Amino acid sequence: MTHSQFKLIAQRIFKSEEQRSAVAAVIFDGLSSYEAEKRFELPKGTLSRNVRKYKSEVHYITNVAAA
Numbered sequence: 001m002t003h004s005q006f007k008l009i010a011q012r013i014f015k016s017e018e019q020r021s022a023v024a025a026v027i028f029d030g031l032s033s034y035e036a037e038k039r040f041e042l043p044k045g046t047l048s049r050n051v052r053k054y055k056s057e058v059h060y061i062t063n064v065a066a067a
Contacts, residue, residue, distance in 0.1 A: 001058065003028070009057055018042070019050055026051050 006027065010020040022040040025031045026047065031039070033048040040047075 001027070009061070010054065013053060013057055014050065019046075022047050023050050023054050027054070 003024075006024060007020075010023060014020050014023065018040055019042070022036045022042055025036045025039070026033055033051055036042075037044060037047045
């Protein structure tokens with residue numbers, strides 16, 4: 001997954017730039033969801049849910065592309 005691909009998917013899923021940046025930190029920088037939540041000042045549990053939502057979307061797109 002490239003940064004430009006991530007950006008396209010994340011813009012479609014997440015409303016705020018802060019959420020997109022936090023998910024990118026988990027996906028690309030290897031931060032834990034907990035650490036990224038603290039760094040980006042997001043409510044507890046929000047980022048874990050957002051990362052799952054992002055990964056689910058990527059899985060769906062991969063399956064559609066392979067069909």
